[in-house]
Amino acid sequence: MWMQVFTLLLLWASRVTKTTADTRRQCTELLPLDLLSFVLERDTSRVVPGVQVKQSAGVKGVQFLSPDTSMSFPASQLLVNCDLFPKEFSIVATVKVNRITQKRDEYIFSLVGPTKAERSSVEDQEDVLGGKNEEFISEDEQRAKRNETKRDEKSGGIVLGLKLSRNGLHFVFKGHGKSTEHWSLKGIHLTPNQWHTLVVVIGLHHMKLIVDCNSPLEIVPSRAFPSDLILQGSRFHIGSRGRWKGLFSGLMRQLVLVSNSDASHQICPSSDPQLAALSVPPLLLDLPVRRRQNDRHATSFGTAGRLSVGLERPCSESLRGQLWFNPLKKGLYVCDGSAWITVLADNKRLDYVLEHQVLITSSETHDIEVFQIPGMGLMAAMAQRSSASGSAVYLWTHLGFQLYQNISTHGALAWKHFQIGKKAYLVVSNSGTGTNKSLDSEPDTDFSVIYKWSKRRKRFVRFQTLQTYCARDWEAFTINEQTYLAVANHRMGNNNHTINSVIYKWNRSTKSFEVHQTLITSGAYDWEYFRVGPYHFLVVANAFDGMTTSLDSVIYVWIDGRFQVFQKIKTFCATDWEMFQIGSRVFLVVANGHRLQGNGPSQYTINSTIYELDMSARLFVRFQDIVTYSAVDWEFFRLGEEYFLVVANSYNGESYSLNSILYRWQGYEGFVPVHWLPTIGCSDWEFFSSNGDSFLIYSSAKAPLSKVFKLKTY
Incomplete structure (x- = not known):
């Protein structure tokens, strides 16, 4: 009977532990966290206890005199709204190392768990329920546990830390099963009494070290870095592990934690690699030279030529002429007495992609159109499948897209925004029978609708109805100041x-x-208008003629007020064309859906193709084939000086849950895959920017949701 009760208690404990783990949140989207500034800047009126500022080789750093509590703080003060330490991260540290004795370890920083006295009663109960019963522990184990308890009462165990020894650099952390793991890079050469900048990059299965922006050293340990390091009750200790033993004896100038990123890309290359800076505490920067009132030889810019480095800097009259380098943006700025003026700025580069918003929609969505309305801001129209709920227009806010207006549609397949003068319009492709259908209309006729933006009502209102046949797409363009659809x-x-x-x-x-004008098409799926010099082009994606998907899609050119055939290109259930330019080069990319010939099986894993305009031959020629999975859309966009394509992979013959892939332009190599984005029946991608940030949104034709991804740049 007692054993049954004990077994039930163990089962209950495991369920509690599992439920708790399932609700814990990983620390993911974090800005660079300046750990050293956090402790030094808490009271700017004085130097915090336990450290002193010293200068070496003309550069300031802090020396640790004791493991004072002022150099420690709860992890929850910086790592907010999350429970688990980041799975991947970087540490940037600028240090001057003294000679380390043979048996001494010195901690650059540590994250220490709570002491036993600090643990909550809930955690104590979990330990009792999840641990061994004292009756079943040997005498040696009990003695070892008592010794461990005494140590825990003084200081909690190491959750993770970075330490130096005479043999090398060591990253220590609480591994699986609560044992302490060591990832060590031995034989690294840090010259004593010289400054060095270290970038330590930790991934699930690797550790990389970059010293002074040199070539990286890398190891691949046998065990992965755990993804379940709990932050609750833990504290950061800067320059120690909270004890005298392990106190860092050198000087420290910089200590920054960067989540989900290889921080070496943000500071290297550098003109001064030993002092490469991401964020240096203001206390350790050179003090501005202030002009004395009676100094006639002083320039009007008392701080001219002085350079500060960091993420945020104030600009005031006393700092007029001060230069500031922002390592995150790689920008150089000068203070004009009230604001920072850009001197040099680096272009944005894509670092990684984060899920930003999951938007639950009333039904599956075939298409998204993102546009701006003056006085309102950024909006998105979603073509939703259900005729009962219709489609919706969303407004972009600081919380993401929020529902703004419902519009009655019938099997909507696409939206297109356009302007005539200062007036804004939306046109929808309806593919189902609606209430607008008259009794004497042609069979199988649909009615697509143009809506006009009402400034007074701040709504889209019905403007004109057009007869269509299962319309898949609308394209709007202007030629010679005339507007066409x-x-x-x-x-x-x-x-x-x-x-x-x-x-x-x-x-x-x-x-x-x-x-x-009318043009014969075969299962038309998409129109794309583009212009090259004085010439206007329109290309159609022909998808199916009733027998096969192997068809000619046609490029038309505008001649004498009408479109005429320019070129035919063989495609396979073409669903989308996207035109883009890189420099003076002009490209077209087609999304091929699948191969179907007669009664044979469909092939969904096929090539989609990029074509380049050959100016001399005046033809589009094949440039690159990319394997896609029933592709239905391409989206081209630019970040800084980098160019990207993202494809909507919708189906591979077995599943709609696929990765849609983001490709980056690599010049001679063409487009290469750089990010894999999980999607469900992806039907469309749209790129947009807001307040300096860049985003991608995709729609799902198989699930009532859309997702917004934020493009993190550096």
């Missing part, structure tokens, strides 16, 4: 795919769109 009619009925798609022209007199 092109609709991609996909099919008439279930079998007739070779039909007319229509180009409409805006009639300024009647203030409505009228038919301008």
